[in-house]
Amino acid sequence: ExxxxxxxxxxxxxxxxxxxxxxxxxxxxxxxxxxxxxxxxxxxxxxxxxxxxxxxxxxxxxxxxxxxxxxxxxxxxxxxxxxxxxxxxxxxxxxxxxxxxxxxxxxxxxxxxxxxxxxxxxLDSCGYISSCFGFKKFNVQLMCSTNMLEGDTGCCIWPSSLFMSEFILSHPEIFASKCCFELGSGVGLVGVCLSHVKASKVILSDGDLQTLANMKCNLELNDVKHVHYLHLPWEEESTSENHLRLHGLKPDVILGADIIYDPLCVPHLVKLLAAVLNRDGHWPGRNPVAYVASVIRNVETFDCFVSVAERSGGLSIEDITGKNRVLNFLPYLRSYQRCAVRMMKICYKS
Ligand SMILES: C[S@@+](CC[C@H](N)C(=O)[O-])C[C@H]1O[C@@H](n2cnc3c(N)ncnc32)[C@H](O)[C@@H]1O
Structure with missing residues:
Protein backbone atom coordinates (compact mmCIF):
# COMPACT_ATOMS: atom_id res chain seq x y z
CA GLU A 1 0.00 0.00 0.00
CA LEU A 123 16.55 7.86 5.77
CA ASP A 124 19.30 9.60 7.63
CA SER A 125 22.57 7.84 8.40
CA CYS A 126 21.10 6.17 11.52
CA GLY A 127 18.15 4.67 9.67
CA TYR A 128 15.68 7.22 11.07
CA ILE A 129 13.02 8.83 8.91
CA SER A 130 14.11 12.32 8.01
CA SER A 131 11.77 13.36 5.23
CA CYS A 132 8.01 13.61 4.81
CA PHE A 133 7.02 12.14 1.50
CA GLY A 134 6.94 8.88 -0.41
CA PHE A 135 5.99 6.41 2.31
CA LYS A 136 4.83 2.87 1.88
CA LYS A 137 3.02 1.18 4.78
CA PHE A 138 2.62 -2.41 5.88
CA ASN A 139 -0.33 -2.66 8.29
CA VAL A 140 -0.91 -5.39 10.84
CA GLN A 141 -4.06 -5.65 12.95
CA LEU A 142 -3.83 -7.38 16.30
CA MET A 143 -6.38 -8.27 18.92
CA CYS A 144 -4.63 -7.78 22.23
CA SER A 145 -5.57 -7.80 25.87
CA THR A 146 -5.37 -4.75 28.10
CA ASN A 147 -4.09 -7.11 30.78
CA MET A 148 -0.37 -7.82 30.31
CA LEU A 149 -0.64 -11.10 32.18
CA GLU A 150 -3.52 -12.59 30.20
CA GLY A 151 -2.68 -15.83 28.36
CA ASP A 152 0.56 -16.22 30.35
CA THR A 153 1.68 -12.79 28.99
CA GLY A 154 1.02 -13.89 25.40
CA CYS A 155 -1.97 -11.66 24.63
CA CYS A 156 -0.18 -8.34 24.41
CA ILE A 157 2.57 -6.98 22.19
CA TRP A 158 6.03 -6.92 23.77
CA PRO A 159 8.87 -4.69 22.52
CA SER A 160 11.00 -7.67 21.50
CA SER A 161 8.43 -8.77 18.93
CA LEU A 162 8.31 -5.23 17.53
CA PHE A 163 12.10 -5.32 17.21
CA MET A 164 12.03 -8.85 15.76
CA SER A 165 9.48 -7.63 13.20
CA GLU A 166 11.70 -4.67 12.26
CA PHE A 167 14.62 -7.11 11.99
CA ILE A 168 12.64 -9.37 9.64
CA LEU A 169 11.56 -6.45 7.46
CA SER A 170 15.13 -5.06 7.44
CA HIS A 171 16.65 -8.44 6.48
CA PRO A 172 14.02 -10.32 4.48
CA GLU A 173 16.76 -12.35 2.78
CA ILE A 174 17.37 -14.28 6.03
CA PHE A 175 13.75 -15.51 6.14
CA ALA A 176 12.46 -15.55 2.56
CA SER A 177 11.99 -19.10 1.21
CA LYS A 178 12.93 -20.55 4.61
CA CYS A 179 11.00 -22.70 7.03
CA CYS A 180 10.65 -20.45 10.09
CA PHE A 181 9.64 -21.76 13.50
CA GLU A 182 8.82 -19.38 16.35
CA LEU A 183 8.73 -20.22 20.07
CA GLY A 184 6.41 -18.29 22.41
CA SER A 185 4.70 -16.48 19.52
CA GLY A 186 2.21 -14.48 21.64
CA VAL A 187 -0.13 -12.35 19.51
CA GLY A 188 1.46 -13.57 16.25
CA LEU A 189 2.97 -10.32 14.97
CA VAL A 190 6.24 -12.01 13.99
CA GLY A 191 4.28 -14.66 12.07
CA VAL A 192 2.51 -11.99 10.01
CA CYS A 193 5.87 -10.38 9.18
CA LEU A 194 7.41 -13.75 8.23
CA SER A 195 4.56 -14.37 5.85
CA HIS A 196 4.97 -10.82 4.45
CA VAL A 197 8.63 -11.49 3.55
CA LYS A 198 7.62 -14.83 1.99
CA ALA A 199 8.97 -17.45 4.35
CA SER A 200 8.30 -20.82 2.69
CA LYS A 201 6.68 -22.19 5.87
CA VAL A 202 5.65 -20.41 9.07
CA ILE A 203 5.27 -22.47 12.25
CA LEU A 204 4.05 -20.58 15.32
CA SER A 205 3.93 -22.05 18.79
CA ASP A 206 3.06 -21.22 22.36
CA GLY A 207 2.59 -23.05 25.63
CA ASP A 208 -0.63 -21.22 26.46
CA LEU A 209 -3.88 -22.33 24.80
CA GLN A 210 -5.67 -18.98 25.21
CA THR A 211 -2.71 -17.25 23.56
CA LEU A 212 -2.69 -19.79 20.77
CA ALA A 213 -6.40 -19.16 20.07
CA ASN A 214 -5.91 -15.38 20.03
CA MET A 215 -2.83 -15.75 17.77
CA LYS A 216 -4.80 -17.83 15.27
CA CYS A 217 -7.52 -15.19 15.23
CA ASN A 218 -4.91 -12.51 14.51
CA LEU A 219 -3.34 -14.39 11.61
CA GLU A 220 -6.82 -14.80 10.11
CA LEU A 221 -7.56 -11.12 10.71
CA ASN A 222 -4.52 -10.29 8.60
CA ASP A 223 -5.52 -12.79 5.95
CA VAL A 224 -2.41 -14.88 6.51
CA LYS A 225 -3.02 -18.45 5.42
CA HIS A 226 -1.08 -21.73 5.57
CA VAL A 227 0.42 -21.13 9.02
CA HIS A 228 1.08 -24.15 11.25
CA TYR A 229 0.23 -23.80 14.93
CA LEU A 230 1.76 -25.88 17.70
CA HIS A 231 0.82 -26.13 21.34
CA LEU A 232 4.36 -26.36 22.70
CA PRO A 233 4.99 -26.01 26.44
CA TRP A 234 8.80 -26.09 26.69
CA GLU A 235 8.73 -28.22 29.85
CA GLU A 236 7.00 -31.07 28.03
CA GLU A 237 9.33 -31.17 25.07
CA SER A 238 12.40 -32.75 26.59
CA THR A 239 11.69 -36.35 25.58
CA SER A 240 13.41 -37.85 22.57
CA GLU A 241 10.06 -38.63 20.83
CA ASN A 242 9.18 -34.96 21.04
CA HIS A 243 12.58 -34.01 19.65
CA LEU A 244 11.97 -36.33 16.74
CA ARG A 245 8.61 -34.63 16.18
CA LEU A 246 10.33 -31.22 16.13
CA HIS A 247 13.03 -32.49 13.75
CA GLY A 248 10.17 -33.52 11.47
CA LEU A 249 9.33 -29.82 11.06
CA LYS A 250 12.77 -29.30 9.42
CA PRO A 251 13.09 -25.65 10.39
CA ASP A 252 15.82 -23.49 8.83
CA VAL A 253 15.36 -20.55 11.20
CA ILE A 254 14.11 -20.53 14.80
CA LEU A 255 12.82 -17.28 16.29
CA GLY A 256 11.92 -16.15 19.79
CA ALA A 257 10.90 -12.73 21.12
CA ASP A 258 10.88 -12.02 24.83
CA ILE A 259 11.05 -15.65 25.85
CA ILE A 260 13.94 -15.43 28.34
CA TYR A 261 12.53 -14.02 31.57
CA ASP A 262 11.58 -16.92 33.81
CA PRO A 263 14.60 -18.67 35.41
CA LEU A 264 12.53 -21.84 35.92
CA CYS A 265 11.98 -22.11 32.16
CA VAL A 266 15.63 -21.58 31.18
CA PRO A 267 16.80 -25.26 31.28
CA HIS A 268 13.73 -26.41 29.30
CA LEU A 269 14.10 -23.65 26.74
CA VAL A 270 17.81 -24.43 26.28
CA LYS A 271 17.09 -28.16 25.85
CA LEU A 272 14.48 -27.37 23.24
CA LEU A 273 16.73 -24.92 21.38
CA ALA A 274 19.63 -27.37 21.45
CA ALA A 275 17.38 -30.11 20.04
CA VAL A 276 16.01 -28.05 17.14
CA LEU A 277 19.32 -26.36 16.34
CA ASN A 278 21.12 -29.68 15.91
CA ARG A 279 19.91 -31.56 12.85
CA ASP A 280 21.97 -34.50 14.04
CA GLY A 281 21.65 -36.17 10.66
CA HIS A 282 17.84 -36.15 10.82
CA TRP A 283 17.59 -34.20 7.56
CA PRO A 284 20.24 -32.94 5.14
CA GLY A 285 21.73 -29.46 5.02
CA ARG A 286 23.26 -27.02 7.45
CA ASN A 287 22.15 -26.70 11.05
CA PRO A 288 19.39 -24.12 11.61
CA VAL A 289 20.10 -20.72 13.17
CA ALA A 290 18.07 -19.07 15.94
CA TYR A 291 17.38 -15.36 16.42
CA VAL A 292 16.22 -14.42 19.88
CA ALA A 293 15.24 -10.85 20.79
CA SER A 294 15.24 -9.93 24.47
CA VAL A 295 14.79 -7.04 26.81
CA ILE A 296 17.20 -7.84 29.61
CA ARG A 297 15.06 -7.00 32.64
CA ASN A 298 16.98 -9.26 34.99
CA VAL A 299 20.69 -9.67 34.25
CA GLU A 300 20.98 -12.82 36.39
CA THR A 301 18.26 -14.62 34.43
CA PHE A 302 19.83 -13.65 31.13
CA ASP A 303 23.34 -14.65 32.28
CA CYS A 304 21.92 -17.96 33.51
CA PHE A 305 20.43 -18.56 30.04
CA VAL A 306 23.80 -17.80 28.38
CA SER A 307 25.79 -20.03 30.68
CA VAL A 308 23.34 -22.99 30.54
CA ALA A 309 23.09 -22.63 26.75
CA GLU A 310 26.86 -22.55 26.27
CA ARG A 311 27.80 -25.20 28.83
CA SER A 312 24.97 -27.74 28.80
CA GLY A 313 23.30 -26.98 25.48
CA GLY A 314 26.45 -26.83 23.34
CA LEU A 315 25.18 -23.56 21.83
CA SER A 316 27.08 -20.44 20.80
CA ILE A 317 25.47 -17.06 21.39
CA GLU A 318 26.42 -13.89 19.57
CA ASP A 319 24.97 -10.45 20.30
CA ILE A 320 24.31 -9.03 16.84
CA THR A 321 22.32 -5.96 17.93
CA GLY A 322 24.82 -3.42 16.64
CA LYS A 323 26.05 -5.60 13.79
CA ASN A 324 22.96 -6.12 11.62
CA ARG A 325 21.35 -2.76 10.92
CA VAL A 326 17.68 -2.71 11.91
CA LEU A 327 15.61 0.06 10.29
CA ASN A 328 13.22 2.09 12.41
CA PHE A 329 9.85 1.26 10.83
CA LEU A 330 7.88 2.42 13.88
CA PRO A 331 8.98 6.03 14.55
CA TYR A 332 5.56 6.99 15.95
CA LEU A 333 5.52 4.28 18.65
CA ARG A 334 6.76 6.46 21.48
CA SER A 335 5.99 3.74 24.04
CA TYR A 336 8.40 1.34 22.32
CA GLN A 337 11.99 1.61 23.52
CA ARG A 338 13.76 -0.17 20.72
CA CYS A 339 17.20 0.57 22.22
CA ALA A 340 16.30 -1.69 25.18
CA VAL A 341 16.09 -4.78 22.94
CA ARG A 342 19.09 -7.04 22.21
CA MET A 343 19.19 -9.44 19.29
CA MET A 344 21.06 -12.73 19.76
CA LYS A 345 22.10 -15.17 17.08
CA ILE A 346 22.28 -18.69 18.45
CA CYS A 347 23.84 -21.71 16.73
CA TYR A 348 24.72 -25.27 17.61
CA LYS A 349 28.49 -25.64 18.14
CA SER A 350 29.42 -28.49 15.87
C1 LIG B 1 6.53 -12.11 27.17
S1 LIG B 1 5.53 -13.07 26.12
C2 LIG B 1 6.20 -12.68 24.52
C3 LIG B 1 5.21 -12.90 23.44
C4 LIG B 1 5.68 -12.49 22.04
N1 LIG B 1 6.78 -13.30 21.60
C5 LIG B 1 6.05 -11.04 22.03
O1 LIG B 1 7.25 -10.73 22.11
O2 LIG B 1 5.14 -10.17 21.94
C6 LIG B 1 6.17 -14.72 26.39
C7 LIG B 1 5.47 -15.77 25.56
O3 LIG B 1 6.09 -17.04 25.80
C8 LIG B 1 5.08 -17.99 26.15
N2 LIG B 1 5.67 -18.90 27.17
C9 LIG B 1 6.12 -18.55 28.38
N3 LIG B 1 6.56 -19.63 29.03
C10 LIG B 1 6.38 -20.70 28.20
C11 LIG B 1 6.64 -22.09 28.29
N4 LIG B 1 7.17 -22.59 29.39
N5 LIG B 1 6.35 -22.86 27.24
C12 LIG B 1 5.84 -22.34 26.11
N6 LIG B 1 5.55 -21.03 25.96
C13 LIG B 1 5.82 -20.22 26.99
C14 LIG B 1 3.94 -17.19 26.72
O4 LIG B 1 2.70 -17.87 26.61
C15 LIG B 1 4.00 -15.92 25.90
O5 LIG B 1 3.26 -16.03 24.72
Whole structure:
Protein backbone atom coordinates (compact mmCIF):
# COMPACT_ATOMS: atom_id res chain seq x y z
CA GLU A 1 0.00 0.00 0.00
CA UNK A 2 1.49 3.34 -0.99
CA UNK A 3 0.69 6.02 1.56
CA UNK A 4 -0.79 9.29 0.35
CA UNK A 5 1.58 12.22 0.34
CA UNK A 6 0.92 13.68 3.75
CA UNK A 7 3.28 15.49 6.09
CA UNK A 8 5.14 13.17 8.40
CA UNK A 9 3.53 14.48 11.61
CA UNK A 10 0.01 13.71 10.35
CA UNK A 11 1.02 10.21 9.22
CA UNK A 12 2.69 9.57 12.56
CA UNK A 13 -0.31 10.98 14.44
CA UNK A 14 -2.75 8.67 12.64
CA UNK A 15 -0.47 5.64 13.08
CA UNK A 16 -0.09 6.48 16.78
CA UNK A 17 -3.89 6.66 17.26
CA UNK A 18 -4.51 3.38 15.42
CA UNK A 19 -1.79 1.67 17.47
CA UNK A 20 -3.40 3.07 20.64
CA UNK A 21 -0.32 4.90 21.79
CA UNK A 22 -0.50 6.88 25.05
CA UNK A 23 -2.88 9.83 24.59
CA UNK A 24 -0.23 12.41 25.56
CA UNK A 25 2.00 11.25 22.69
CA UNK A 26 -0.94 11.60 20.27
CA UNK A 27 -1.65 15.12 21.54
CA UNK A 28 2.00 16.06 20.85
CA UNK A 29 1.74 14.74 17.26
CA UNK A 30 -1.55 16.62 16.82
CA UNK A 31 0.03 19.89 17.99
CA UNK A 32 3.04 19.34 15.68
CA UNK A 33 0.72 18.67 12.77
CA UNK A 34 -1.20 21.89 13.47
CA UNK A 35 1.99 23.95 13.76
CA UNK A 36 1.66 24.36 17.54
CA UNK A 37 -2.08 24.02 18.10
CA UNK A 38 -4.83 21.49 17.40
CA UNK A 39 -6.48 23.36 14.55
CA UNK A 40 -9.84 22.62 12.92
CA UNK A 41 -7.94 20.96 10.05
CA UNK A 42 -6.19 18.62 12.46
CA UNK A 43 -9.53 17.76 14.10
CA UNK A 44 -11.14 17.04 10.71
CA UNK A 45 -8.20 14.84 9.78
CA UNK A 46 -8.54 12.80 12.98
CA UNK A 47 -12.31 12.49 12.52
CA UNK A 48 -11.94 11.33 8.94
CA UNK A 49 -9.04 8.91 9.39
CA UNK A 50 -9.66 7.43 12.83
CA UNK A 51 -12.95 8.25 14.52
CA UNK A 52 -15.62 7.75 11.87
CA UNK A 53 -14.13 4.46 10.68
CA UNK A 54 -13.35 3.03 14.14
CA UNK A 55 -14.44 -0.33 15.44
CA UNK A 56 -16.46 0.86 18.45
CA UNK A 57 -16.32 -2.43 20.29
CA UNK A 58 -12.53 -2.78 20.33
CA UNK A 59 -11.30 0.81 19.89
CA UNK A 60 -14.16 2.78 21.45
CA UNK A 61 -12.86 3.05 25.01
CA UNK A 62 -9.50 4.39 23.77
CA UNK A 63 -11.14 6.85 21.37
CA UNK A 64 -13.43 8.11 24.12
CA UNK A 65 -10.37 9.00 26.23
CA UNK A 66 -8.68 10.55 23.21
CA UNK A 67 -11.73 12.70 22.35
CA UNK A 68 -12.01 13.88 25.94
CA UNK A 69 -8.35 14.89 26.06
CA UNK A 70 -8.47 16.56 22.64
CA UNK A 71 -11.52 18.63 23.59
CA UNK A 72 -10.11 19.73 26.93
CA UNK A 73 -6.73 20.54 25.35
CA UNK A 74 -8.29 22.68 22.60
CA UNK A 75 -10.65 24.45 25.03
CA UNK A 76 -7.79 25.09 27.45
CA UNK A 77 -5.78 26.75 24.67
CA UNK A 78 -8.78 28.87 23.60
CA UNK A 79 -9.14 27.07 20.24
CA UNK A 80 -12.29 26.19 18.30
CA UNK A 81 -13.64 22.65 18.85
CA UNK A 82 -15.52 21.21 15.87
CA UNK A 83 -19.13 20.32 16.67
CA UNK A 84 -18.56 16.79 15.41
CA UNK A 85 -15.84 16.26 18.00
CA UNK A 86 -18.38 17.01 20.78
CA UNK A 87 -20.98 14.81 19.06
CA UNK A 88 -18.60 11.89 18.70
CA UNK A 89 -17.55 12.22 22.32
CA UNK A 90 -21.19 12.25 23.43
CA UNK A 91 -22.01 9.16 21.37
CA UNK A 92 -18.96 7.32 22.70
CA UNK A 93 -19.99 8.28 26.25
CA UNK A 94 -23.51 6.88 25.78
CA UNK A 95 -22.44 3.80 23.85
CA UNK A 96 -19.53 2.80 26.03
CA UNK A 97 -20.55 3.38 29.61
CA UNK A 98 -21.95 -0.10 30.16
CA UNK A 99 -19.09 -1.74 28.34
CA UNK A 100 -16.51 0.24 30.36
CA UNK A 101 -18.06 -0.83 33.64
CA UNK A 102 -18.37 -4.46 32.61
CA UNK A 103 -14.75 -4.82 31.63
CA UNK A 104 -12.81 -6.60 34.35
CA UNK A 105 -9.31 -5.64 33.24
CA UNK A 106 -9.22 -8.39 30.61
CA UNK A 107 -10.81 -6.43 27.80
CA UNK A 108 -9.76 -6.91 24.21
CA UNK A 109 -8.56 -4.05 22.05
CA UNK A 110 -7.74 -3.92 18.36
CA UNK A 111 -4.36 -2.34 17.68
CA UNK A 112 -3.22 -1.47 14.20
CA UNK A 113 0.54 -1.46 13.83
CA UNK A 114 1.81 0.30 10.69
CA UNK A 115 5.34 -0.41 9.60
CA UNK A 116 6.32 2.71 7.66
CA UNK A 117 8.75 1.93 4.84
CA UNK A 118 10.66 5.03 3.97
CA UNK A 119 12.19 5.40 0.53
CA UNK A 120 15.97 5.37 0.76
CA UNK A 121 16.07 9.15 0.32
CA UNK A 122 13.98 9.51 3.48
CA LEU A 123 16.55 7.86 5.77
CA ASP A 124 19.30 9.60 7.63
CA SER A 125 22.57 7.84 8.40
CA CYS A 126 21.10 6.17 11.52
CA GLY A 127 18.15 4.67 9.67
CA TYR A 128 15.68 7.22 11.07
CA ILE A 129 13.02 8.83 8.91
CA SER A 130 14.11 12.32 8.01
CA SER A 131 11.77 13.36 5.23
CA CYS A 132 8.01 13.61 4.81
CA PHE A 133 7.02 12.14 1.50
CA GLY A 134 6.94 8.88 -0.41
CA PHE A 135 5.99 6.41 2.31
CA LYS A 136 4.83 2.87 1.88
CA LYS A 137 3.02 1.18 4.78
CA PHE A 138 2.62 -2.41 5.88
CA ASN A 139 -0.33 -2.66 8.29
CA VAL A 140 -0.91 -5.39 10.84
CA GLN A 141 -4.06 -5.65 12.95
CA LEU A 142 -3.83 -7.38 16.30
CA MET A 143 -6.38 -8.27 18.92
CA CYS A 144 -4.63 -7.78 22.23
CA SER A 145 -5.57 -7.80 25.87
CA THR A 146 -5.37 -4.75 28.10
CA ASN A 147 -4.09 -7.11 30.78
CA MET A 148 -0.37 -7.82 30.31
CA LEU A 149 -0.64 -11.10 32.18
CA GLU A 150 -3.52 -12.59 30.20
CA GLY A 151 -2.68 -15.83 28.36
CA ASP A 152 0.56 -16.22 30.35
CA THR A 153 1.68 -12.79 28.99
CA GLY A 154 1.02 -13.89 25.40
CA CYS A 155 -1.97 -11.66 24.63
CA CYS A 156 -0.18 -8.34 24.41
CA ILE A 157 2.57 -6.98 22.19
CA TRP A 158 6.03 -6.92 23.77
CA PRO A 159 8.87 -4.69 22.52
CA SER A 160 11.00 -7.67 21.50
CA SER A 161 8.43 -8.77 18.93
CA LEU A 162 8.31 -5.23 17.53
CA PHE A 163 12.10 -5.32 17.21
CA MET A 164 12.03 -8.85 15.76
CA SER A 165 9.48 -7.63 13.20
CA GLU A 166 11.70 -4.67 12.26
CA PHE A 167 14.62 -7.11 11.99
CA ILE A 168 12.64 -9.37 9.64
CA LEU A 169 11.56 -6.45 7.46
CA SER A 170 15.13 -5.06 7.44
CA HIS A 171 16.65 -8.44 6.48
CA PRO A 172 14.02 -10.32 4.48
CA GLU A 173 16.76 -12.35 2.78
CA ILE A 174 17.37 -14.28 6.03
CA PHE A 175 13.75 -15.51 6.14
CA ALA A 176 12.46 -15.55 2.56
CA SER A 177 11.99 -19.10 1.21
CA LYS A 178 12.93 -20.55 4.61
CA CYS A 179 11.00 -22.70 7.03
CA CYS A 180 10.65 -20.45 10.09
CA PHE A 181 9.64 -21.76 13.50
CA GLU A 182 8.82 -19.38 16.35
CA LEU A 183 8.73 -20.22 20.07
CA GLY A 184 6.41 -18.29 22.41
CA SER A 185 4.70 -16.48 19.52
CA GLY A 186 2.21 -14.48 21.64
CA VAL A 187 -0.13 -12.35 19.51
CA GLY A 188 1.46 -13.57 16.25
CA LEU A 189 2.97 -10.32 14.97
CA VAL A 190 6.24 -12.01 13.99
CA GLY A 191 4.28 -14.66 12.07
CA VAL A 192 2.51 -11.99 10.01
CA CYS A 193 5.87 -10.38 9.18
CA LEU A 194 7.41 -13.75 8.23
CA SER A 195 4.56 -14.37 5.85
CA HIS A 196 4.97 -10.82 4.45
CA VAL A 197 8.63 -11.49 3.55
CA LYS A 198 7.62 -14.83 1.99
CA ALA A 199 8.97 -17.45 4.35
CA SER A 200 8.30 -20.82 2.69
CA LYS A 201 6.68 -22.19 5.87
CA VAL A 202 5.65 -20.41 9.07
CA ILE A 203 5.27 -22.47 12.25
CA LEU A 204 4.05 -20.58 15.32
CA SER A 205 3.93 -22.05 18.79
CA ASP A 206 3.06 -21.22 22.36
CA GLY A 207 2.59 -23.05 25.63
CA ASP A 208 -0.63 -21.22 26.46
CA LEU A 209 -3.88 -22.33 24.80
CA GLN A 210 -5.67 -18.98 25.21
CA THR A 211 -2.71 -17.25 23.56
CA LEU A 212 -2.69 -19.79 20.77
CA ALA A 213 -6.40 -19.16 20.07
CA ASN A 214 -5.91 -15.38 20.03
CA MET A 215 -2.83 -15.75 17.77
CA LYS A 216 -4.80 -17.83 15.27
CA CYS A 217 -7.52 -15.19 15.23
CA ASN A 218 -4.91 -12.51 14.51
CA LEU A 219 -3.34 -14.39 11.61
CA GLU A 220 -6.82 -14.80 10.11
CA LEU A 221 -7.56 -11.12 10.71
CA ASN A 222 -4.52 -10.29 8.60
CA ASP A 223 -5.52 -12.79 5.95
CA VAL A 224 -2.41 -14.88 6.51
CA LYS A 225 -3.02 -18.45 5.42
CA HIS A 226 -1.08 -21.73 5.57
CA VAL A 227 0.42 -21.13 9.02
CA HIS A 228 1.08 -24.15 11.25
CA TYR A 229 0.23 -23.80 14.93
CA LEU A 230 1.76 -25.88 17.70
CA HIS A 231 0.82 -26.13 21.34
CA LEU A 232 4.36 -26.36 22.70
CA PRO A 233 4.99 -26.01 26.44
CA TRP A 234 8.80 -26.09 26.69
CA GLU A 235 8.73 -28.22 29.85
CA GLU A 236 7.00 -31.07 28.03
CA GLU A 237 9.33 -31.17 25.07
CA SER A 238 12.40 -32.75 26.59
CA THR A 239 11.69 -36.35 25.58
CA SER A 240 13.41 -37.85 22.57
CA GLU A 241 10.06 -38.63 20.83
CA ASN A 242 9.18 -34.96 21.04
CA HIS A 243 12.58 -34.01 19.65
CA LEU A 244 11.97 -36.33 16.74
CA ARG A 245 8.61 -34.63 16.18
CA LEU A 246 10.33 -31.22 16.13
CA HIS A 247 13.03 -32.49 13.75
CA GLY A 248 10.17 -33.52 11.47
CA LEU A 249 9.33 -29.82 11.06
CA LYS A 250 12.77 -29.30 9.42
CA PRO A 251 13.09 -25.65 10.39
CA ASP A 252 15.82 -23.49 8.83
CA VAL A 253 15.36 -20.55 11.20
CA ILE A 254 14.11 -20.53 14.80
CA LEU A 255 12.82 -17.28 16.29
CA GLY A 256 11.92 -16.15 19.79
CA ALA A 257 10.90 -12.73 21.12
CA ASP A 258 10.88 -12.02 24.83
CA ILE A 259 11.05 -15.65 25.85
CA ILE A 260 13.94 -15.43 28.34
CA TYR A 261 12.53 -14.02 31.57
CA ASP A 262 11.58 -16.92 33.81
CA PRO A 263 14.60 -18.67 35.41
CA LEU A 264 12.53 -21.84 35.92
CA CYS A 265 11.98 -22.11 32.16
CA VAL A 266 15.63 -21.58 31.18
CA PRO A 267 16.80 -25.26 31.28
CA HIS A 268 13.73 -26.41 29.30
CA LEU A 269 14.10 -23.65 26.74
CA VAL A 270 17.81 -24.43 26.28
CA LYS A 271 17.09 -28.16 25.85
CA LEU A 272 14.48 -27.37 23.24
CA LEU A 273 16.73 -24.92 21.38
CA ALA A 274 19.63 -27.37 21.45
CA ALA A 275 17.38 -30.11 20.04
CA VAL A 276 16.01 -28.05 17.14
CA LEU A 277 19.32 -26.36 16.34
CA ASN A 278 21.12 -29.68 15.91
CA ARG A 279 19.91 -31.56 12.85
CA ASP A 280 21.97 -34.50 14.04
CA GLY A 281 21.65 -36.17 10.66
CA HIS A 282 17.84 -36.15 10.82
CA TRP A 283 17.59 -34.20 7.56
CA PRO A 284 20.24 -32.94 5.14
CA GLY A 285 21.73 -29.46 5.02
CA ARG A 286 23.26 -27.02 7.45
CA ASN A 287 22.15 -26.70 11.05
CA PRO A 288 19.39 -24.12 11.61
CA VAL A 289 20.10 -20.72 13.17
CA ALA A 290 18.07 -19.07 15.94
CA TYR A 291 17.38 -15.36 16.42
CA VAL A 292 16.22 -14.42 19.88
CA ALA A 293 15.24 -10.85 20.79
CA SER A 294 15.24 -9.93 24.47
CA VAL A 295 14.79 -7.04 26.81
CA ILE A 296 17.20 -7.84 29.61
CA ARG A 297 15.06 -7.00 32.64
CA ASN A 298 16.98 -9.26 34.99
CA VAL A 299 20.69 -9.67 34.25
CA GLU A 300 20.98 -12.82 36.39
CA THR A 301 18.26 -14.62 34.43
CA PHE A 302 19.83 -13.65 31.13
CA ASP A 303 23.34 -14.65 32.28
CA CYS A 304 21.92 -17.96 33.51
CA PHE A 305 20.43 -18.56 30.04
CA VAL A 306 23.80 -17.80 28.38
CA SER A 307 25.79 -20.03 30.68
CA VAL A 308 23.34 -22.99 30.54
CA ALA A 309 23.09 -22.63 26.75
CA GLU A 310 26.86 -22.55 26.27
CA ARG A 311 27.80 -25.20 28.83
CA SER A 312 24.97 -27.74 28.80
CA GLY A 313 23.30 -26.98 25.48
CA GLY A 314 26.45 -26.83 23.34
CA LEU A 315 25.18 -23.56 21.83
CA SER A 316 27.08 -20.44 20.80
CA ILE A 317 25.47 -17.06 21.39
CA GLU A 318 26.42 -13.89 19.57
CA ASP A 319 24.97 -10.45 20.30
CA ILE A 320 24.31 -9.03 16.84
CA THR A 321 22.32 -5.96 17.93
CA GLY A 322 24.82 -3.42 16.64
CA LYS A 323 26.05 -5.60 13.79
CA ASN A 324 22.96 -6.12 11.62
CA ARG A 325 21.35 -2.76 10.92
CA VAL A 326 17.68 -2.71 11.91
CA LEU A 327 15.61 0.06 10.29
CA ASN A 328 13.22 2.09 12.41
CA PHE A 329 9.85 1.26 10.83
CA LEU A 330 7.88 2.42 13.88
CA PRO A 331 8.98 6.03 14.55
CA TYR A 332 5.56 6.99 15.95
CA LEU A 333 5.52 4.28 18.65
CA ARG A 334 6.76 6.46 21.48
CA SER A 335 5.99 3.74 24.04
CA TYR A 336 8.40 1.34 22.32
CA GLN A 337 11.99 1.61 23.52
CA ARG A 338 13.76 -0.17 20.72
CA CYS A 339 17.20 0.57 22.22
CA ALA A 340 16.30 -1.69 25.18
CA VAL A 341 16.09 -4.78 22.94
CA ARG A 342 19.09 -7.04 22.21
CA MET A 343 19.19 -9.44 19.29
CA MET A 344 21.06 -12.73 19.76
CA LYS A 345 22.10 -15.17 17.08
CA ILE A 346 22.28 -18.69 18.45
CA CYS A 347 23.84 -21.71 16.73
CA TYR A 348 24.72 -25.27 17.61
CA LYS A 349 28.49 -25.64 18.14
CA SER A 350 29.42 -28.49 15.87
C1 LIG B 1 6.53 -12.11 27.17
S1 LIG B 1 5.53 -13.07 26.12
C2 LIG B 1 6.20 -12.68 24.52
C3 LIG B 1 5.21 -12.90 23.44
C4 LIG B 1 5.68 -12.49 22.04
N1 LIG B 1 6.78 -13.30 21.60
C5 LIG B 1 6.05 -11.04 22.03
O1 LIG B 1 7.25 -10.73 22.11
O2 LIG B 1 5.14 -10.17 21.94
C6 LIG B 1 6.17 -14.72 26.39
C7 LIG B 1 5.47 -15.77 25.56
O3 LIG B 1 6.09 -17.04 25.80
C8 LIG B 1 5.08 -17.99 26.15
N2 LIG B 1 5.67 -18.90 27.17
C9 LIG B 1 6.12 -18.55 28.38
N3 LIG B 1 6.56 -19.63 29.03
C10 LIG B 1 6.38 -20.70 28.20
C11 LIG B 1 6.64 -22.09 28.29
N4 LIG B 1 7.17 -22.59 29.39
N5 LIG B 1 6.35 -22.86 27.24
C12 LIG B 1 5.84 -22.34 26.11
N6 LIG B 1 5.55 -21.03 25.96
C13 LIG B 1 5.82 -20.22 26.99
C14 LIG B 1 3.94 -17.19 26.72
O4 LIG B 1 2.70 -17.87 26.61
C15 LIG B 1 4.00 -15.92 25.90
O5 LIG B 1 3.26 -16.03 24.72
Missing amino acids: IGTLVPSSSLQMICAILAMEPIDAVICFARDFGGGSITENVQSFILENCIRTADTQFQGAYLKRLLKKLISEIEYCGGVVLDELYEQYASHMIGLNDWDHCSNGNSKVLKKISFIYPGSSC
